[in-house]
Amino acid sequence: KAGVTQTPRYLIKTRGQQVTLSCSPISGHRSVSWYQQTPGQGLQFLFEYFSETQRNKGNFPGRFSGRQFSNSRSEMNVSTLELGDSALYLCASSRQGVEAGNTIYFGEGSWLTVV
Amino acid sequence: SQQGEEDPQALSIQEGENATMNCSYKTSINNLQWYRQNSGRGLVHLILIRSNEREKHSGRLRVTLDTSKKSSSLLITASRAADTASYFCATDAANQAGTALIFGKGTTLSVSS
Numbered sequence: 001k002a003g004v005t006q007t008p009r010y011l012i013k014t015r016g017q018q019v020t021l022s023c024s025p026i027s028g029h030r031s032v033s034w035y036q037q038t039p040g041q042g043l044q045f046l047f048e049y050f051s052e053t054q055r056n057k058g059n060f061p062g063r064f065s066g067r068q069f070s071n072s073r074s075e076m077n078v079s080t081l082e083l084g085d086s087a088l089y090l091c092a093s094s095r096q097g098v099e100a101g102n103t104i105y106f107g108e109g110s111w112l113t114v115v
Numbered sequence: 116s117q118q119g120e121e122d123p124q125a126l127s128i129q130e131g132e133n134a135t136m137n138c139s140y141k142t143s144i145n146n147l148q149w150y151r152q153n154s155g156r157g158l159v160h161l162i163l164i165r166s167n168e169r170e171k172h173s174g175r176l177r178v179t180l181d182t183s184k185k186s187s188s189l190l191i192t193a194s195r196a197a198d199t200a201s202y203f204c205a206t207d208a209a210n211q212a213g214t215a216l217i218f219g220k221g222t223t224l225s226v227s228s
Contacts (some may be wrong), residue, residue: 004157033215043203043218056213090157092216098207099214101146101165106158 002026004093004107012113018079021110025072025093031055032074033097033104034066037088046089049074050097081114088112121204121222128226134191136222138204141185145207148216149178149189152201161189161202194226 005024013019025032033056034046045058049068066076072093078085088109094102122137138147146165150158162178164171164187171178177190191198201221208217 006157035216035218042220043205045215045217048213048215056210056215058210058215088155092158097214098146098216101163101207103160103163104148104205104216105160106150108157111155 004091004105006089006091006107006110008110009108010111010113012115013081015081015083015114017081018077019081019112020075020077021089021091021112023074023076023091023093023107025074025091026105029093029095029105030072031094031097031102032068032072033092034074034076035090035092035106036060037090037109038086043090046076048097055097078112083114086112086114121202121219123222124220125223126225128194128224130194130196130226130228132194132226134194134198134224134226136189136202136224138187138189138219139185140187140204140206140217140219142206142208144182147180147187147207148205149176149187150203150205152203152221154200158203191224194224196226196228198224199226200224 031050033048037043048056052068063079068074090109091107094104148163149161164180175192180187203221205216205218
């Protein structure tokens with residue numbers, strides 16, 4: 001069974017640009033969450049999507065957005081990139097989400113560097 | 116803000132020794148999950164323990180949960196160099212919109228041969 005797949009693995013963007021990251025969850029999983037990991041702030045929750053609807057959102061500015069498609073694949077977008085957005089972005093999937101007490105599986109992440 | 120806080124922040128041991136990492140959290144939980152992260156990689160799920168469980172085992176891993184003290188521990192027995200990684204505990208925490216995993220800052224384990 002394939003795990004959570006994230007693309008691209010590495011990317012470099014310039015301040016002011018936007019970026020889109022993609023995540024394919026484990027087959028059968030309907031909940032997809034996104035997390036940001038930085039040395040200073042650690043792992044922080046961005047948002048969760050379930051059945052194409054945003055079900056929960058962390059404390060991030062509106063420049064961070066996401067969506068989920070009918071096949072449960074998800075994308076997150078960061079607009080007007082800032083240097084501080086440089087981070088490892090992790091996608092996580094589960095059948096029903098944290099609320100249901102599911103095991104949450106993570107992908108390998110997308111390393112974003114903003115220059 | 117972090118719900119879980121791991122202790123110690125860093126741990127160095129020799130191969131064959133046991134490694135114990137602790138996690139404390141602030142609010143009531145339903146579940147607690149432990150993860151491993153190798154440098155620059157994603158999170159690998161180790162164990163999920165529910166609030167009504169006190170102990171779980173998986174291979175060389177043993178996790179305990181004390182809800183009265185709001186703490187959990189991860190024991191890795193007979194450590195190997197391949198266990199070198201960062202270890203995180205994550206609890207389910209509710210905010211106004213829903214429930215998400217809240218992570219501690221992790222324990223960095225270094226196992227030398």
